[in-house]
Amino acid sequence: MLRVAVPNKGTLAGPASEMLAEAGYRQRHEQRDLTVLDAANEVEFFFLRPKDIAIYVGSGELDLGLTGRDLAGDSGAPVAEVLALGFGGSTFRYAAPVGERDWTVADLAGKRIATSYANLVSADLAAHGVSAEVIRLDGAVEISIQLGVADAIADVVGSGRTLRQHGLVAFGDPICRSEAVVVERAGSDHDRTKEQLLARLQGVVFGQQYVMLDYNCPRELLAEATRVTPGLGSPTMAPLADENWVAVRAMVPRKEAPAIMDRLAAVGAKAILSSDIRACRL
Numbered sequence: 570m571l572r573v574a575v576p577n578k579g580t581l582a583g584p585a586s587e588m589l590a591e592a593g594y595r596q597r598h599e600q601r602d603l604t605v606l607d608a609a610n611e612v613e614f615f616f617l618r619p620k621d622i623a624i625y626v627g628s629g630e631l632d633l634g635l636t637g638r639d640l641a642g643d644s645g646a647p648v649a650e651v652l653a654l655g656f657g658g659s660t661f662r663y664a665a666p667v668g669e670r671d672w673t674v675a676d677l678a679g680k681r682i683a684t685s686y687a688n689l690v691s692a693d694l695a696a697h698g699v700s701a702e703v704i705r706l707d708g709a710v711e712i713s714i715q716l717g718v719a720d721a722i723a724d725v726v727g728s729g730r731t732l733r734q735h736g737l738v739a740f741g742d743p744i745c746r747s748e749a750v751v752v753e754r755a756g757s758d759h760d761r762t763k764e765q766l767l768a769r770l771q772g773v774v775f776g777q778q779y780v781m782l783d784y785n786c787p788r789e790l791l792a793e794a795t796r797v798t799p800g801l802g803s804p805t806m807a808p809l810a811d812e813n814w815v816a817v818r819a820m821v822p823r824k825e826a827p828a829i830m831d832r833l834a835a836v837g838a839k840a841i842l843s844s845d846i847r848a849c850r851l
């Protein structure tokens with residue numbers, strides 16, 4: 570039985586469970602359930618605090634865990650990333666009050682820095698050769714300067730709204746660029762159930778990052794059109810009843826799809842359709 574940790578709360582919990590459900594795994598119906606057994610797929614899911622997940626996986630008690638790259642890094646647990654999941658994107662950054670001065674990381678020397686990710690911050694300060702006091706807080710870190718316990722902070726930045734609301738500005742290079750990831754204990758083996766879960770999740774991630782384009786193309790413009798949509802391997806082509814036309818089907822990156830559709834229309838393609846891919850195996 571494969572044992573897999575899933576966030577039970579916070580930003581990553583909803584999307585992580587939805588992705589596992591899309592991959593065909595049973596997920597919990599009740600928010601308070603801490604385990605779910607998916608006997609058909611030989612997997613047991615454990616719903617744990619996101620911060621704790623890498624610790625369980627690093628100790629070898631659980632085989633895989635879905636967590637944030639930043640959380641896994643901060644835990645210091647001996648885990649390795651096996652798959653990036655494409656959601657829960659954030660940066661982890663230093664920030665300080667707007668207008669006080671143009672802060673640099675070197676200016677943090679001798680200062681108090683509040684954070685919920687003390688290990689990441691200590692390691693980054695050491696890498697910069699800066700000696701400062703790290704104040705460990707559990708959350709609402711942005712308010713700590715106002716309340717007088719810190720001079721600067723290091724925190725997760727998503728949209729940047731929370732920093733702006735508190736009159737703070739980020740500075741320095743991001744300490745970490747994070748997203749949700751699957752981790753395993755470093756150096757551990759892959760058995761059939763683990764490989765299957767990773768392949769299914771990979772298929773859902775691909776499905777979310779690509780769309781399927783279908784279009785009809787005059788035969789003489791095929792070479793030009795398929796240069797625009799080379800597909801992952803090679804585009805699928807099928808003859809139409811009108812022998813001067815061909816139907817083409819190719820996967821394209823979701824973010825580029827509108828621009829690719831513009832280019833196909835300019836080439837002379839017609840009936841250009843874009844559709845979602847729920848999951849795929851390449």
Ligand SMILES: Nc1ncnc2c1ncn2[C@@H]1O[C@H](COP(=O)(O)OP(=O)(O)OP(=O)(O)O)[C@@H](O)[C@H]1O
Nearest residue numbers: 578579580581619637639640657658659725727747
């Ligand atoms: N806007 C965001 N705010 C917080 N965490 C985010 C955000 N966007 C992505 N994340 C990621 O979510 C993970 C943090 O999840 P976690 O559940 O610990 O905190 P949370 O979502 O802030 O919930 P809570 O603070 O209520 O426990 C990190 O990997 C972080 O990078």
Ligand SMILES: O=P(O)(O)OC[C@H]1O[C@H](OP(=O)(O)OP(=O)(O)O)[C@H](O)[C@@H]1O
Nearest residue numbers: 708709710725726727728729730731732
């Ligand atoms: O850049 P934004 O989109 O504004 O998001 C970032 C904020 O969201 C998180 O806080 P959360 O709401 O989880 O509260 P917490 O500080 O108690 O963890 C994070 O710690 C930042 O404070």
Ligand SMILES: [Mg+2]
Nearest residue numbers: 579708709725
């Ligand atoms: Mg939080």
